[in-house]
Amino acid sequence: MTEDDIMKCDTADPLATHRRHFELPADTIYLNGNSLGPLSTASKQRVREVVESQWGNDLISSWNKHKWIDLPVTVGEKIAPLIGAAPGQVLCCDSVSVNLFKLLSAALTGRRSERTVILSQRDNFPSDLYIAEGLITLLREHGISAELRLVAAENLEESIAQSADVLLLTHVNFRTGRVHDMQRLTALAHDHDLQVIWDLSHSAGVMALALDDCEVDFAVGCGYKFLNGGPGAPAFLYVASRLQAKLQNPLQGWMGHRHPFAFELEYAPDVGINQLQTGTPCILSMSALDAALSCFEGLTAIQLREKSLALSAMFMSLLEGDPTYESLTLVSPRESKQRGAQLSFSHNDAFPISQALIEAGVIVDFRAPNLIRLGFSPLFLSFGEVARSAAILKQILLEGRFRQERFSVRAKVT
Numbered sequence: 001m002t003e004d005d006i007m008k009c010d011t012a013d014p015l016a017t018h019r020r021h022f023e024l025p026a027d028t029i030y031l032n033g034n035s036l037g038p039l040s041t042a043s044k045q046r047v048r049e050v051v052e053s054q055w056g057n058d059l060i061s062s063w064n065k066h067k068w069i070d071l072p073v074t075v076g077e078k079i080a081p082l083i084g085a086a087p088g089q090v091l092c093c094d095s096v097s098v099n100l101f102k103l104l105s106a107a108l109t110g111r112r113s114e115r116t117v118i119l120s121q122r123d124n125f126p127s128d129l130y131i132a133e134g135l136i137t138l139l140r141e142h143g144i145s146a147e148l149r150l151v152a153a154e155n156l157e158e159s160i161a162q163s164a165d166v167l168l169l170t171h172v173n174f175r176t177g178r179v180h181d182m183q184r185l186t187a188l189a190h191d192h193d194l195q196v197i198w199d200l201s202h203s204a205g206v207m208a209l210a211l212d213d214c215e216v217d218f219a220v221g222c223g224y225k226f227l228n229g230g231p232g233a234p235a236f237l238y239v240a241s242r243l244q245a246k247l248q249n250p251l252q253g254w255m256g257h258r259h260p261f262a263f264e265l266e267y268a269p270d271v272g273i274n275q276l277q278t279g280t281p282c283i284l285s286m287s288a289l290d291a292a293l294s295c296f297e298g299l300t301a302i303q304l305r306e307k308s309l310a311l312s313a314m315f316m317s318l319l320e321g322d323p324t325y326e327s328l329t330l331v332s333p334r335e336s337k338q339r340g341a342q343l344s345f346s347h348n349d350a351f352p353i354s355q356a357l358i359e360a361g362v363i364v365d366f367r368a369p370n371l372i373r374l375g376f377s378p379l380f381l382s383f384g385e386v387a388r389s390a391a392i393l394k395q396i397l398l399e400g401r402f403r404q405e406r407f408s409v410r411a412k413v414t
């Protein structure tokens with residue numbers, strides 16, 4: 001692929017102008033939008049306005065005047081089109097982990113199995129499994145026979161057929177980037193009377209999702225990755241309309257009450273998705289996410305998906321056939337349809353290589369024990385940058401620069 005070809009890709013890119021929404025530092029190629037999306041000008045301005053003007057001047061009146069109180073629902077409504085959800089089914093609140101606890105518990109409400117079984121994948125994101133395990137322990141302590149059944153991805157379909165209550169899966173695997181067939185697995189689970197919870201943390205904002213069309217029951221997803229909401233941005237949850245009448249939120253708090261400011265003694269859940277709120281929403285973070293979502297205006301999920309795949313395909317094609325990269329093993333699916341917006345490579349020196357890349361301005365992730373993970377966010381990356389990052393990686397491997405001692409020092413967050 002020549003420089004001319006790469007330039008042509010950028011010239012033809014219909015999303016190229018969206019980069020202007022982001023405040024990326026000079027000389028930085030940000031292949032880490034899958035961990036922490038970058039700062040948008042819209043978020044920066046909104047947070048300043050919320051702090052200085054709304055909180056600063058309007059103080060407590062802002063709950064009504066600036067509609068802070070409605071943010072969980074209005075931000076949820078902005079996320080809905082990105083995941084293929086009709087209005088009234090998405091709420092922005094809490095973290096993915098906390099939302100998962102709420103939905104897992106809600107999905108098990110009213111089930112009368114002799115043994116409650118949550119089925120999941122052994123290499124699911126650990127926090128999802130910790131949450132499921134915690135709930136199982138709680139059930140057992142209350143005398144309910146319960147089990148978290150973990151299986152390998154290739155055994156999922158046969159396990160679905162063997163009596164379980166809930167299927168808990170992450171749509172795009174955080175290590176490999178492998179995508180599950182949401183439609184097929186959801187339908188199969190329903191055939192066997194399982195409800196399904198999808199974790200969309202690595203999907204929202206980069207995949208063409210169709211939750212309603214796939215008849216998904218429940219979903220959770222992250223606000224700080226491809227949605228660019230900022231560090232610790234609140235997450236979102238989805239509950240299909242058909243299930244909302246029978247919902248039971250295990251974390252009943254006043255924000256999910258029908259009349260929170262009536263301060264009634266009895267808990268009476270709000271109707272619809274809002275009953276899944278618990279406590280006071282984090283207005284600063286939620287405002288940052290709200291503003292960041294404006295960067296998606298005018299774009300379709302299909303456009304986002306196509307560009308992100310084109311970026312990762314270009315990166316792969318630049319590596320293929322070049323002996324410099326032979327020490328890297330691709331652990332992501334080679335076939336584009338089977339992977340999300342990331343590529344992961346294993347290498348014995350994955351950590352020092354990732355550190356050398358970061359020092360050279362190519363920001364990537366390291367994931368223990370031996371993965372270099374690159375995220376291809378379609379909103380702000382150019383094809384030229386992707387090509388440059390492949391060239392920088394080549395230089396680092398050729399020179400063996402990553403062997404310098406300083407690249408092996410690990411900080412708390414890797």
Ligand SMILES: Cc1ncc(COP(=O)(O)O)c(C=O)c1O
Nearest residue numbers: 095096097125127170174199201
């Ligand atoms: C797939 C997946 N699920 C869950 C989480 C946890 O999210 P939170 O910190 O919001 O609980 C993450 C975090 O990176 C994730 O990647």
